[in-house]
Amino acid sequence: MLSAxxxxxxxxxxxxxxxxxxxxxxxxxAMVALAAALxxxxxxxxxxxxxxxxxxxVRCDPDGGGGARVTAIQIGRRGLxxxxxxAVANLTALVRLEVMGNSLSxxxxxxxxxxxxxxxxxxxxxxxxxPASFFSLLLNNQRGPxxxxxxxxxxxxxxxxxxxxxxxxSFSGPIxxxxxxxxxxxxxxxxxxxxxxxxxxLTGLDSLWTVVLTNNLLQxxxxxxxxxxxxxxxxxxxxERFCRTDAGDCDPxxxxxxxxxxxxxxxxxxxxxxPGNDPCGNTxxxxxxxxxxxxxxxxxxxxxxxxxxxxxFRLLPSLQKLLLSGNNLTGTIPEALTNLPSLKELDVxxxxxxxxxxxxxxxxxxxxxxxxxxxxxxxxGKDGSSSPGSDSGGGSxxxxxxxxxxxxxxxxxxxxxxxxxxYSKRNKFCFGKSRLPSGIVIHPGHSGSEAEMLKISLAxxxxxxxxxxxxSSTSSGPRDFHVGEPSSMVISIQVLRNVxxxxxxxxxxxxxxxxxxxxxxxxxxxxIAVKRMEGSSATGPKGLSxxxxxxxxxxxxxxxxxxxxxxxxxxxxxxxxxYEYMPRGTLSQHLFNWKSEGLNPLDWKRRLSIGLDVxxxxxxxxSLANQSFIHRDLKPSNILLGDDMKAKVADFGLVxxxxxxxxxxxxxxxxxxxxxxxxxxxxxxxxxxxxxxSFGVILMELITGRKALDNSQSEENVHLVTWFRxxxxxxxxxxxxxxxxxxxxxETLKSVLTVAELACHCCSREPQQRxxxxxxxxxxxxxxxxxxxxxxxxxxxxxxDLDLTLPEALQRWKELENSSQSVSTIxxxxxxxxxxxxRPTGFAESFTSAHAR
Numbered sequence: 103m104l105s106a107x108x109x110x111x112x113x114x115x116x117x118x119x120x121x122x123x124x125x126x127x128x129x130x131x132a133m134v135a136l137a138a139a140l141x142x143x144x145x146x147x148x149x150x151x152x153x154x155x156x157x158x159x160v161r162c163d164p165d166g167g168g169g170a171r172v173t174a175i176q177i178g179r180r181g182l183x184x185x186x187x188x189a190v191a192n193l194t195a196l197v198r199l200e201v202m203g204n205s206l207s208x209x210x211x212x213x214x215x216x217x218x219x220x221x222x223x224x225x226x227x228x229x230x231x232x233p234a235s236f237f238s239l240l241l242n243n244q245r246g247p248x249x250x251x252x253x254x255x256x257x258x259x260x261x262x263x264x265x266x267x268x269x270x271x272s273f274s275g276p277i278x279x280x281x282x283x284x285x286x287x288x289x290x291x292x293x294x295x296x297x298x299x300x301x302x303x304l305t306g307l308d309s310l311w312t313v314v315l316t317n318n319l320l321q322x323x324x325x326x327x328x329x330x331x332x333x334x335x336x337x338x339x340x341x342e343r344f345c346r347t348d349a350g351d352c353d354p355x356x357x358x359x360x361x362x363x364x365x366x367x368x369x370x371x372x373x374x375x376x377p378g379n380d381p382c383g384n385t386x387x388x389x390x391x392x393x394x395x396x397x398x399x400x401x402x403x404x405x406x407x408x409x410x411x412x413x414x415f416r417l418l419p420s421l422q423k424l425l426l427s428g429n430n431l432t433g434t435i436p437e438a439l440t441n442l443p444s445l446k447e448l449d450v451x452x453x454x455x456x457x458x459x460x461x462x463x464x465x466x467x468x469x470x471x472x473x474x475x476x477x478x479x480x481x482x483g484k485d486g487s488s489s490p491g492s493d494s495g496g497g498s499x500x501x502x503x504x505x506x507x508x509x510x511x512x513x514x515x516x517x518x519x520x521x522x523x524x525y526s527k528r529n530k531f532c533f534g535k536s537r538l539p540s541g542i543v544i545h546p547g548h549s550g551s552e553a554e555m556l557k558i559s560l561a562x563x564x565x566x567x568x569x570x571x572x573x574s575s576t577s578s579g580p581r582d583f584h585v586g587e588p589s590s591m592v593i594s595i596q597v598l599r600n601v602x603x604x605x606x607x608x609x610x611x612x613x614x615x616x617x618x619x620x621x622x623x624x625x626x627x628x629x630i631a632v633k634r635m636e637g638s639s640a641t642g643p644k645g646l647s648x649x650x651x652x653x654x655x656x657x658x659x660x661x662x663x664x665x666x667x668x669x670x671x672x673x674x675x676x677x678x679x680x681y682e683y684m685p686r687g688t689l690s691q692h693l694f695n696w697k698s699e700g701l702n703p704l705d706w707k708r709r710l711s712i713g714l715d716v717x718x719x720x721x722x723x724x725s726l727a728n729q730s731f732i733h734r735d736l737k738p739s740n741i742l743l744g745d746d747m748k749a750k751v752a753d754f755g756l757v758x759x760x761x762x763x764x765x766x767x768x769x770x771x772x773x774x775x776x777x778x779x780x781x782x783x784x785x786x787x788x789x790x791x792x793x794x795x796s797f798g799v800i801l802m803e804l805i806t807g808r809k810a811l812d813n814s815q816s817e818e819n820v821h822l823v824t825w826f827r828x829x830x831x832x833x834x835x836x837x838x839x840x841x842x843x844x845x846x847x848x849e850t851l852k853s854v855l856t857v858a859e860l861a862c863h864c865c866s867r868e869p870q871q872r873x874x875x876x877x878x879x880x881x882x883x884x885x886x887x888x889x890x891x892x893x894x895x896x897x898x899x900x901x902x903d904l905d906l907t908l909p910e911a912l913q914r915w916k917e918l919e920n921s922s923q924s925v926s927t928i929x930x931x932x933x934x935x936x937x938x939x940x941r942p943t944g945f946a947e948s949f950t951s952a953h954a955r
Contacts, residue, residue: 123170125155125162128192133160133172135189140206145180163195171195178223179203186229191215202226253367254278254296265592269293269314276368277320279303288594290314292336297343298368299360300325311596312336319343319373322360323352334596345379355381355397358417359389365412371405396420403449404428411450413438420444427451427469435460435470591653593680595673598622602632612688614739621683629683630668634676649677659731663719665742665752684750686743689800693738694809703843706850708747709804710857714882715749716741720797721875723751724790732788736796737777737810738803776810776822781869791869797878798864801857802826807841823865830862857882 125133133154140146148157154172155162161174172193178200185208186201196216202223210229213219253275254268265288273291276298280286286307292314299322300315306328313327314336321343327333345352352360359381363372375387382391390399397418407429413436415424421442427449434457435450445466452472458479462468470476601622602609609620617636621629635649653670660666671678686692689712691699704712716736723731733751740753779795782788799810802822810822819825829839840846840854860881866872873881 123155123162123164123168124153126165126169126171126195129162129172129195130154132189132192133157135187136175139187140177140182140184142182145182146177161198165195173218174198176200177204182206186211186224188212194218197221199223251295258282264288266290274370276364277301277304280307283307283309285309287597288312288592291318292316294318295370297321297370297373298364299323311594315342319370321345321363321368321373321376322356324349332596334594343373343377353379353381355395355418358397358414359386361414361417362412365414366407366409369405369407392420398444399423399425401425402429407431411436411439411455415439416441418442423447425449426453427472429453431455434458591667591669593669593671593678595671595676595678598632598671598678598680601630605632605634622680629685631681631683633679633681635678646677649679653679659723661719661722663715663748663750664722665750681752684742684744684752686745686747688739689741689743689749690738692743693803693807703807703841704804706844706846706854709844710853710882712741712743712747712749713801713804713857714879716751716800717797717875717879717882719749719751720793721879724793724875730790732790733793733796734788735774735777736793736800737774738800741800774810779869780867789869790874791872794864794872794875794878795869797875798861798872799823801861801864805841805854805858805861806839807843826858827862827865830858 124130130153133148134150137143137146137148137150146158148154148160154160155170159176160172161176162170163173165171173195174197175193176198179202182201182204184206186206188211190196190199191211191213192215194215195218197218198221199219200221200223203226205228206224207228208230210224213222251272251274254273255275255278257263257266257268258278258280263283264285266283266286267288267290269290270293273294273296275296277291277296277300279301281303284307287309288311289304290312293316296315296318297320300320304310304313305325308329310327310329310333312334315325316336316338319342322345324339324344324346325337326349327335339347345356351357356376356379359372359376360368363369366372372387375385377383377385380395381389381397382395388401388405389397390401392398398420399422400415400418401423403425404427407426409431410433411426411431415421415436416438419442422444423446424439424442425447428451431450431453433455435448435455437460439445439448440460440462445462447467447469448462449469450473451469454475455470455473456475456478459468459470459477599605601624602620605618605620609622611619611621611631613619617634620632620634622632623629649670649672653667665684666682667679668682669680671680687699692701692704695701696703720733720736723733733754735753736751740751742750742752744750777796777799779788779792782792782795799822802808803810806822806826808822811820812822813820815825826839830836836855836858837846837851840851844850844854846854860873860878864872864878
């Protein structure tokens with residue numbers, strides 16, 4: 103019988119030698135079609151001779167029948183051109199599709215068959231149109247002269263919507279009936295060309311918290327929202343075409359003309375040329391009145407009107423001439439027109455009307471020539487011979503109104519910008535586990551669980567996948583932050599007030615220099631952490647920079663040992679971040695305040711596990727993410743613990759991006775004294791090795807239970823690193839520095855000594871003498887081999903005596919900064935990569951930084 107090690111070896115060999123599952127035949131064909139539609143082929147390295155499940159950037163999962171289905175395609179920002187073929191709709195198991203940041207053109211295919219789709223990123227391309235059946239989307243302002251235009255009727259059927267942003271486009275026509283969108287909380291329609299009155303179906307929605315309508319062509323009375331007292335409403339009557347600038351009803355003649363215009367889709371030409379509350383003021387297009395102020399002539403000839411003839415012309419009893427020739431009117435001539443007592447002339451020639459001509463009085467001149475189906479008692483729309491109409495004139499062309507039409511001027515290319523889709527199923531986080539009480543979806547930007555909640559934003563921006571600052575179209579309008587794909591992460595301030603009991607003192611989890619963290623409770627009992635930046639530093643440029651930095655980083659980074667950003671809010675001076683809730687608090691509480699907090703001290707096994715979790719999170723930041731990031735503020739209060747005591751790194755407000763090929767960046771000094779690497783404090787230049795230094799300090803704290811700076815100690819022992827290094831030299835007395843709450847046995851002591859040696863290497867004076875985080879992870883995960891640094895140069899003139907007190911050390915570093923040799927020091931920092939020691943002798947060849955993470 104095989105022993106356990108032999109059995110494990112056999113299992114591993116069988117796994118390695120097992121053939122990969124082949125893609126479903128239908129999926130394979132669809133992937134080949136997709137590859138053929140994209141250029142250049144070299145950008146993807148997809149070979150039609152190989153199974154698509156083996157292609158880079160493609161993920162397949164077993165289908166349960168011995169095959170595999172394509173579940174994810176992530177080809178964003180690959181410099182691709184071409185189109186997105188309709189064959190993509192055949193990938194019915196697809197969960198995630200990312201093609202953002204390319205130059206794809208043509209129409210976006212209809213994707214209703216992709217019932218498993220949870221994430222769709224199409225932003226920053228040149229798509230030309232959207233299918234009417236596109237069930238949900240997030241659309242931002244376009245990169246070219248042609249913006250999205252046409253009606254927005256399709257959203258009326260999206261009954262699961264909770265947030266809808268269509269601002270900064272060229273959408274036109276009326277706001278549709280939104281009465282079925284009973285969960286809609288946040289609506290932004292500003293900076294479009296929407297016409298017609300604000301419908302009662304919108305003003306009466308109980309779920310609404312925020313409405314932004316400024317800078318359209320809205321008509322009728324100033325809207326009165328049912329819940330205006332608790333809502334945030336952004337609407338400037340002077341920027342619209344309302345009949346009056348204050349609340350109140352419109353003149354009956356205005357109401358009559360708007361009712362007539364409704365059957366024509368509230369044409370823009372009327373909205374722009376029907377000002378004020380008096381149709382007889384000699385400024386209303388197509389309207390002539392008599393001396394008494396009654397409308398006697400309506401002349402809408404050759405205005406390019408679409409739709410039907412409204413029966414509400416009957417509301418103009420003094421009307422003598424109705425001239426509608428030379429348009430694109432459909433349907434029938436309403437019977438109600440025969441009851442106009444003063445009518446003398448009706449001209450509907452050269453349209454697309456059909457049906458019998460009503461019996462007008464003999465003295466009425468009726469002109470109907472140029473309507474091929476006039477006089478025929480049939481609806482040509484049913485035969486497919488022409489556009490459908492309405493026998494009552496009560497509706498417009500549905501085939502035109504239902505879609506989202508993209509048009510351009512003088513044949514210009516249509517450019518569609520940021521299109522991000524978030525579609526989920528069970529009134530929960532879009533890819534998460536909960537939803538906020540008001541129904542605003544928090545969208546962390548990555549798949550995580552089954553859900554089915556719709557959220558749409560067709561908003562204006564100009565991003566390229568990074569933070570672009572604030573955009574405000576009007577002085578009173580809200581500001582929109584665009585970070586990567588986070589517009590679907592925006593949460594209203596009202597929602598956050600609700601979940602934190604209006605930022606109650608009872609909900610406070612902690613306070614820091616940035617502000618206060620509150621505990622929030624969702625409907626289903628799920629907890630979230632709400633970080634509210636406070637004070638002048640938070641609302642000033644520095645606070646805004648840290649706020650945007652954190653959003654920018656966390657929307658691009660996902661790792662099990664980095665805290666997850668769930669959403670954010672920017673409202674006036676409010677800067678708020680929403681995170682997953684970590685119920686066990688901070689490492690600082692468990693190390694330094696465990697008695698006062700009523701906690702049990704951490705045993706060594708748990709401390710070692712926490713150290714490894716943090717190392718893996720920081721390693722990901724430094725080298726395993728798509729870009730390299732430097733945290734700059736690693737410390738126990740920025741390490742959070744979950745129910746299982748697994749650790750996650752938090753607080754990314756000071757993170758810096760390390761550009762490719764450059765391992766140090768110019769920056770202002772930031773971070774926390776006691777954790778700052780000496781070269782960072784001196785020169786203000788920071789590398790990933792500054793994080794390694796901070797991590798070394800954390801390891802020392804895990805071993806000793808002491809803070810990095812402890813003012814309760816004598817002056818020579820205030821600085822933990824100095825004291826620890828001095829004590830570590832004397833192996834005989836080193837046990838005295840170990841936290842007395844750690845239960846020491848021979849095996850534990852050996853492990854502690856190993857970690858102590860690693861901590862000293864991490865806190866080496868020179869950055870090139872420190873390990874990288876991959877090597878740290880190797881040591882902590884195995885504790886079998888100890889990383890060995892290069893031998894330091896004994897004659898190094900920049901060596902600093904670690905027995906110096908902290909003030910003396912800082913003074914020495916300042917002197918070095920001003921010395922003539924400081925340029926050489928900086929040069930060494932920039933070239934620190936070449937000085938990093940190779941993998942220590944004895945490490946398994948197969949065990950590298952990318953393994954066992």
